[in-house]
Amino acid sequence: MNSTAKTGTADDALFDQLGPRARARLRTVSIIATVVLLAVVTGMLIALGASGQLDPDRWAILVDGDYLGFLATGLGLTLVVGLVSTALSVILGVLLALGRISRSRWLRLPCAGLIEFFRAMPLLLILFFIMFAMPMLGLRLPTFWQLVLAIVAHASAIFAEIVRAGILSIGSGQSEAGKAIGLRHREVMGLIVLPQATRALTPALITQMVRTIKESSLGYVVGLSELLNNGKILSEFTGNFIQSFIGVGLFYIIVNIVLSRVAERLTSRVGKHA
Amino acid sequence: MFGSYGEDLLAGFGETVLVTVTAFPIAFVIGIVLAVFRISPVRPLRIAGRLYVDVVRNSPLLLIVVLLIFGLPDAGLLLPLFWCFVLGLGGYFGAYVCETVCSGIRIVDRGQIEAARAIGLPFRRVLTDVLLPQALRAMVQPLGTILINTALGSALGAAVGISELTLETRSFNLDTAQPVLAFLTAACGYLAINLLVSLGVRLLERKARVLR
Amino acid sequence: MSTRYPNRRSALFALGALPLLASCSGSETERTAGNPRYATIDQSGAIAHGPVAGRLPRTPTIDEIRQRGYLRQSGSLTNPGFALENVKTGAVTGFDAGIAQLLAKYLLGKPEVDTVTGGSDTREAMLGNHSVDVAIGTYTIKENRARLVNFAGPYYVAHSGVLVAADNRDIRRLSDLDGRRVAVQPGAAEESLRKEVPHAIPVLFEQSSQNASAVRQGRVVAWSANTALLLGKSVIDKELRMTDIAFGSSPFGIGTPKDDPAFKSVVVEFLHRIMADGTWRKLWECTVGVLTPGPVPHPPRVGSVPGS
Structure with missing residues (x-):
């Protein structure tokens, strides 16, 4: 606790600096907590062992070069889906947000409607619409674009709201100042508001990437050979279900944590320059 | 217009609501427990809380759900499909509740807490009179968003055989070949949930303001 | 990468299937982590045995397949014995997958197949708008389905x-x-x-x-x-x-687009050929036969089921 005492969060203010007795008590509580946590984990491990899930042969699939390569290929496609969806949803999201705060009602209302509608729809429902309803209406896309389109429809609506919040946070004082020196609405937006909003949005971009990477796992449903879908095939081929999916999970977690760390670093850098 | 499918769709909507209202309290409890872990002075608990949130927030929901359904029985816990799914949703969104609670607590000005303690308020009253009213107010909106996301996440039930709204919509569409009708109906269902939650959030926020 | 196959101790396990394997593939089989049996399925021997059509009529579907250079089918990749992707080799193994590869070879001279795995309830729609050429894979011939799809078969x-x-x-x-x-x-x-x-x-x-x-x-x-x-x-x-x-x-059939009856006739002719020249039997031995004991069944009579 001492090391974080100066960061000034509320939880630190709740407690005094601990005296020797409290510290001893804390040590006891820590030990008990550790034991309880370990007991829960051990219990699960024993049960898993009893059903043969801890057999080293089963886990060997996660150190097998071919299998890891197969998952890595899936990860590659996951990243492509993530990148493409992020790029498209960011562009579309910014346009929708600008539309929603536009002064023209004919732009404002449809944009607001689109944002609110797609924010309220589950991704899988959108995906099913694209998979099952659109072919009936005479339009069918390749699997990759089916998935990307579904993710973009949902994610751009979410990003639009983030952008709008970012723009609104700039404050009306600045845009009014811009107008006072004779700038047009477009110039105020382009010269004053958007550059600042963009800087503030850089970390949101990474969050968006993490979001789309997680959502790309619905390739499992459309049969696109991304990471989770390849995990499914691996589990079927090896018969080691838990092991395959835990391996897949590790891939997601590592990639996303790396991305989040980048976001944190960017946030602190943005903070310094702003 | 709907034939006998109207009933199926309605039942699907009911299931979506049921999943949501069961999973959200679970998420809430898990989130609170995790938040307590994360702000507690007990280091192993802090680490466990951090690990949980990091793992869950960076994994796709579908992966967690599938792993729970087929992995949990091997870990000694055989639950009905419904409960596996609800637990998966609850466990997933619990991590987000934890984040919300933690940042809600952080929002309260440190000086206020120190002031409250300086005038001799006991720990419990610092919590109930100063910290929680403000923290809760800040949490209402994000918790509402998590509730909506739980409802949206419940659609993944369609990928694991839970007959909720999205799955019923899919079969309705495939059986009757009326895509527009099928998906518009489902959209209305989800919009209704969204609207209801938004209204509730607004009401609660107004109440919380009075409390202050 | 030298430790790619860390565990060879159960090479014995594959021994029983060895005489069969010799005719199914040329390559040596190695024990891999996981289900050893699935890794031993390899129908490339049967595919090599498969016929290539002499002259084919021009139909819209055949033109499209030729232009594309490979067959696109709706099927599965996770059905052991019938269609399972071998993660080690990238080959899709199994009886249904083999039928698809044989059909590709029959039409194109090379067994190149792209499998779309959108789920069993998307097949009619995908055939309907030609996003796939055929649907092969536990596709039951039914009269009500035959209103939307032309079935060639049954092949099993x-x-x-x-x-x-x-x-x-x-x-x-x-x-x-x-x-x-x-x-x-x-x-x-x-x-x-x-x-x-x-x-x-x-x-x-x-x-x-x-x-x-x-x-x-x-x-x-x-x-x-x-x-x-x-x-x-x-x-x-x-x-x-x-x-x-x-x-x-x-009765499993090969689904073909409704609006191209000439293509269905070609596929029916293909099934007759592989059943008559022993390819069908060989394919069974290399796929389902590896997993199950017992004699190879006789192929069904093509066109013997209502809807086909």
């Missing part, structure tokens, strides 16, 4: 079987399934169960290993699927047992 008639946990003695007759939860995969097995055992409670899981897990873990009392698939599973997994129960018959 499957019977539904019932698989239970090894220690389960309760399920002896079909009627024992009444009111019980039975796992099925969507598609042929589900249809057959709903028709023949209307009082059973179907629980749908997409993957065959998920169905097997559900039985092992006691989530369901039984798993119903085509007998060859179940037999293959019961040989590999000692915790599962095949019952004697058999019911229904699902």
Whole structure:
């Protein structure tokens, strides 16, 4: 606790600096907590062992070069889906947000409607619409674009709201100042508001990437050979279900944590320059 | 217009609501427990809380759900499909509740807490009179968003055989070949949930303001 | 990468299948982590044996396949014995996959197939707007379906079987399934169960290993699927047992686009060829035959089922 005492969060203010007795008590509580946590984990491990899930042969699939390569290929496609969806949803999201705060009602209302509608729809429902309803209406896309389109429809609506919040946070004082020196609405937006909003949005971009990477796992449903879908095939081929999916999970977690760390670093850098 | 499918769709909507209202309290409890872990002075608990949130927030929901359904029985816990799914949703969104609670607590000005303690308020009253009213107010909106996301996440039930709204919509569409009708109906269902939650959030926020 | 196959101790396991393998593939089989049997399925020998059509009529579908350079089909990649992607080699192995590869070879001279795995209920729509050329893979020929799709076949008639946990003695007759939860995969097995055992409670899981897990873990009392698939599973997994129960018959056909009847005739001619020249039998030996004991069945008569 001492090391974080100066960061000034509320939880630190709740407690005094601990005296020797409290510290001893804390040590006891820590030990008990550790034991309880370990007991829960051990219990699960024993049960898993009893059903043969801890057999080293089963886990060997996660150190097998071919299998890891197969998952890595899936990860590659996951990243492509993530990148493409992020790029498209960011562009579309910014346009929708600008539309929603536009002064023209004919732009404002449809944009607001689109944002609110797609924010309220589950991704899988959108995906099913694209998979099952659109072919009936005479339009069918390749699997990759089916998935990307579904993710973009949902994610751009979410990003639009983030952008709008970012723009609104700039404050009306600045845009009014811009107008006072004779700038047009477009110039105020382009010269004053958007550059600042963009800087503030850089970390949101990474969050968006993490979001789309997680959502790309619905390739499992459309049969696109991304990471989770390849995990499914691996589990079927090896018969080691838990092991395959835990391996897949590790891939997601590592990639996303790396991305989040980048976001944190960017946030602190943005903070310094702003 | 709907034939006998109207009933199926309605039942699907009911299931979506049921999943949501069961999973959200679970998420809430898990989130609170995790938040307590994360702000507690007990280091192993802090680490466990951090690990949980990091793992869950960076994994796709579908992966967690599938792993729970087929992995949990091997870990000694055989639950009905419904409960596996609800637990998966609850466990997933619990991590987000934890984040919300933690940042809600952080929002309260440190000086206020120190002031409250300086005038001799006991720990419990610092919590109930100063910290929680403000923290809760800040949490209402994000918790509402998590509730909506739980409802949206419940659609993944369609990928694991839970007959909720999205799955019923899919079969309705495939059986009757009326895509527009099928998906518009489902959209209305989800919009209704969204609207209801938004209204509730607004009401609660107004109440919380009075409390202050 | 020298430690790629860390475990060779059960090379013995594959030994029984060795005489067969010699004719199925040229390559040496190695023990891999996971299900050793699935890794031994390799129908390339049977595909090499497959015929190539002499002159083909021009139909819209055939023109499209030729232009593209490979066959695009709707099927599965996770159905052991019938269509399973071999993660080690990237080849799709199994009986259904082999039929698709043979058809590609027949039409193009090379067995190149792209498989779309959108699920069993997307097949009619995908054939309808030509996003796939054919649908192969536990696709039951049915009269109401034949209004939307032209079926060539049957190329195999499957019977539904019932698989239970090894220690389960309760399920002896079909009627024992009444009111019980039975796992099925969507598609042929589900249809057959709903028709023949209307009082059973179907629980749908997409993957065959998920169905097997559900039985092992006691989530369901039984798993119903085509007998060859179940037999293959019961040989590999000692915790599962095949019952004697058999019911229904699902004639598997090759779905082709409704608006191209000339293409269907070509596919029918293809089936006649591979059944007559022994390719069909060879393919069975290399795929389902590796997983299941017993004699190779006789191919069904093409066109013998209503809807085909």
